Amino acid sequence: MMSRFSFKNGECLCLDGSVYRISQVIGCRVQLTSFDDASITARDIDDLLARFADGQLKFLDEKEVSIEQRDLEQSRTMERGLADFSDKIQRLTLRRYKLLHEICPDGRLTIPRAALPDILRSVWEKMEPAIRGERPPCVASFYLWRRSWVHAKFDVRALIDRWENRGQKPKPIPERLAELIDEGIEKIFLTPQRESLTETLDWIQFEIEKENQRRVPEEALPSVSRRMLKRAVARIDRYAILKARFGERYAREASRVYKKGPTCTRPLERVEVDNTPLDILVIDSSTGLLLGRPWIMAMIDAYSRMVVGMHISFRRPNALTVLRCLKHAILPKNYVKDRFKSVNGEWKAYGLVHQLVCDNGLEFHAKDVEVACADLGIHVIYCPTRSPQMKGRIERFLKTLNYGLVHLQPGTTFAKYETRHTYDSEAKAVVTLEALHEIVHRWIIDIYSVTFHRGILSIPKQKWDEGIATNFPKLPPSIDFINIYLGESKTRVLTKNGIEVNSLQYASLALENLRRRCGDVEVTVRSDPDNLGTIFVLDEEARQYVEAKCTLPEYAEGITAEQHSWMLRKARKDYKTSPFRHALLAAKAALREDTAKLIEAGNSTTAKRKGKAKVKRPKANRVERELMVQNEETRPELPLEPEPDEDKSPNSQQDDQDECVDVPLFPTKRAPISRDIPQQESV
Template sequence: MTAINWSVNEVVEISGELFCIESRAASGELNLRHIRDNRFVSFTDAELATLWSANELIRVIDPNGELNDRHRNMLERPYTQLPEAIKKAAEWRLPYMQAYVNQRLRKRSKKALARLIAEVAAAENHAERPSVRQLSRWLDSWFQIGSPDLRDIRCIAPRFHLRGNGKDRFDPDVEDIVLETIEEMWLKPNKDSGAEILAVANKRIDYLDPEGREARFLDRDGKLRRPSLRTLYRLLNSIDTDVVVKGQRGAIEADRTCEPVVRGPQASRPLEQVEMDHTLLDVIVLDAERNVPLGRPWITVALDRYTRMIIGVYIGFMPPGAHTVMLCLRNAIRPKEEFLERYPSIRNNWPCFGKPKAIVVDNGPEFHSRSFKEACLALNIDIIYCPVRKPRYKGKIERWFGRLTRQHLHKIPGTTFSNTKQRGDYKSEKEAVMTLADLKCSILKWIVDDYSVSIHRGIDCAPVVKWEEGVRKSPVSMPSRQGDLDILLSHVEDRKLTRTGISLHGLLYSAKTKEFKRLINRADKPDTVKVRVNAEDLNSIQVEDWVTGRFIEVPSVDPEYTTDLSLAEHAILRQKVKERLKAYERVTVARLVETRHDFRADIQMLKRAKKLTSKRLIAAIGEDRDDLLPESESAPTAEVTGVETSSPTAAGKAPVKAPSTRRRRKASAASQRQAAPTTDARPNADDDDDDDDDDLSFRTRTAASGIVAEILP
């Protein structure tokens, strides 16, 4: 067994406790005394060497606290990290110390040290020699370390870089006043200038009594010394950055900018954790028919943490909400083959699909919605909420948004760039050339054909390669049925179930089926039932059986109106009908059907006339819903738009000009005064006993959902 050279009375720290080496036994074991409770323990050299290798044993340099802070700091720093000037000076001093130790001198007489200095200087060819007093101070620093094994060149390294004014320049009360004033006036959002801080501090110092103060704190006039403006600014600049940022910009900003950057949470297999978030795209799109700027669309993305693959995406004008989250999640779970058939220009495969184990989201209201939570519960998906205002906990998707913006969006004509300084004089709306469909195809092509096959620095391979390797080891899981997925990923509302059916957004849903009849006549029927609504198709809803949990499909009683009708389009139609009605009249399905026909006819003619100025109308009725806008007949079109047309029954005659807009408005007002109020042939068609939407402001609801559309003549 190899023995270690331990010194008697040497102090070592073992697992945070201090021991003093007392003696070595005849068996070779070392007897250590616990400094705090004086108990004895024994260790072999091998055991102590093992503890030292595990970094559980430390040889204490200064157990009695005899070294000053500067000397201790010097000995705790690695020699290689010292400044070059310090290392050069220490290497110049070292031969004198080695000569003293090698000659085993017992005395430090002036004559002996002078002779030693002369010998070493001659041997090392030193032009300058240290004085006897200097060498004596170096020896004190060298032998101040008790164990010879712990003495090295750092013991005699100069510490002039740590020097400073060791004495206080100002009275302690003056320093306290200055620090308190800085905290009150500098460490706040609306900070004051240094001159203002100094003026307030001087006024407070004036109230201090100079009597009994030390003379070094007084000036020639017998008043307390005060810091100058230059001294104050040096003090302000010496405050730690995190303290300044926290005081001036808040704790959240300090946490964001001053905390060390570390690697974020990781996953061990595909779909173990999926990050989901939204952002507003930095590009303006045009309407395909009118070449009018529609604005900036939103994108909702689901990113797999393990592979960095994009597994789901939604792009549209609908602002972030429960519905956009559901559409993105549906796209993430479903296979992408049928989806990619709409975009033949995309060459590569998009193999990502399956049910995530957990979804990592922020604290937006859409992620706390009932629809999202219930869908995740039903699909057995965990929801991981990030700490408030700490986006670094889902930093992978945040960085992906930045990559999409820099590498793709900023290269598209019509980009808005990230800020006004970067945009400069660039006219984004004037340069815009892409429609929403073009932008969708462009982004999806970049995701599948560029990003997915490019080397990702975080995983050292392409995301699609990482996905394919991961799913071979950990196959993805799928829901039991496609129909269940469509039901779960729909909007949830509570509505009252009556004999007339369910009233929802002014529409009535009912069915003459045994299952629905049994449902409305159950004795244990609750006050409200859960209803799932597909916002893209209001032709039917799903009503929950509160006992079994199954959902029953209930169709609309007005299929001629609700077929291929979206919730956004229905909202606009209701708004137009309400604007035409008198105060005592109600919205009826008959009026909605009539308005829907007129509305679509107006759109077709205004598209041809280039007079449709609503920027979000196309988003409201559906970006790809041109098939829902049939061509209107010439006579109604002329009546609506006021353009010249020819009657098909009056061939060869001069064309008849339709009445102007002003005349049509007068004629319409006169006909409404003569006509009786229209009532619905179906009783209780629009009744709702609990919270009918007719009682709410329609404009408020549409504005809350992000729908702002109108038709200008």
């Protein structure tokens, strides 16, 4: 019942989390004695009244002064009011209250008992017909109402009938039967197998029958009904039941009441990011073949609920996807008008993010993402595992995107398989990837950003404009900073051919200067996956990145990494079916066969010499070896060996061989000897 308090001696109150007792009241000053350390504090009554109006002071009765109820948060409870009961109980309570207020408003009854029936009737007749009832109350009932009312310090709730306490109280059951019921609930019902109450009841009945076999018929235990078992289960805390049957995490989630998330004071102060597969099948624009369900990664501003960035692709989310989405969020969206003519509005969301809130996916824990965010001054906040409510804004947006847009497009797969029914998603699919980009852009810019949002009680675009009027978005010094820090980081070796990245060669004067100073050194390379025309190489000595252009600018400029990879795969595939490849394979096979023949001939020669004494083969001197080398190299050019001249004597031939001591460094090919031209004699 609601009690009434005032600043008088003996009253207890809770102030700033501590419990005090009013020990003395002197004029407008109140002396308070602490229950914790018996310290004495003096306060003004006006100050205490102001604290009471702010909810910082609360009066306590004797029961609430106990140690278990000193916690301020747990003690902020109120009992039911008269309005929480049924209309019939309200009418009966108001009838009693008006009778007491008319006859004894201060609780003192000065009317003789003999005159009380007439006074009750006269007051009863003045009441409204809807409240007074069929007949006036009796004197005995009036005395009971008056006693309860006065003892409750004139609280009207003391006159309420406690009809919920009516009925026969359950009879106490035997102690052994209660033990069997509790044991059955613990062993059968409160288990991870989640057995039903029927199985629990059967186990209890079986144990009762076993127990009765050891008892005399007069002391046999009664059977347990299903209603009795339900009452026993109802006495157990719901959290304990859920924890035993479904686990602690499920019990905590099922019993939790979610509060409002952290508040933001300006745009881009807190940006939440997440990804999900879109519920739609996309086809190829040229062949019409199914490509599957694309993934979308989106970032939403917690202050204005404005979508600041997104990225759609067929590849599962990775570190590169996060960097691309973050780059899209930072840069202005000037491409919308040129690329999508059907979009009417403008996408004005851009700027550096202060806090990036994400889950514990591997793509967010990648080193490239953490380093890039650190370079740009972005604080990455990881939510606890299995806690999607910590970034509920982006979770809600992705669901709204699927349910509010994607499910309305042809070829949608819907959110669940059972909701498709007879809808053939593959046969209905007609949306290409480019068309999907345009549809999503139109929905975000022309619909979502101008729709009233109950979470902020405003329109996202309007809230964004109001926020940037006083907190203008910040940008890095140039686009090169974004391309470097949000690019793909790799390690390559600088050689005389420059740097090779993605099977493309890059060179520049800065790289020549770097190689002149450091030689063939391993360097860090950052490339923009959306434009392979330029890379940036880290110069460790200068402590800065230098630019390098592709040696094929007409091919690499403006091409993405995915397009280049597709072209390489296509080139290799075309080469496999090319006739040049078949000729190459045939030439390699023929060469391998000739090599095998030479090896076989060498093995046969070795086998012939096997068994003979090993003779050391003599080596030719330098001059003889050079003559033999020239002879072997010029042999294919000569149809026949040159015949010696007949007019030369053996002595002259010996002289010629002795004089031929100067051998050229490089062998020269001799022309065939003609029979018609006479040869000169050696002098």
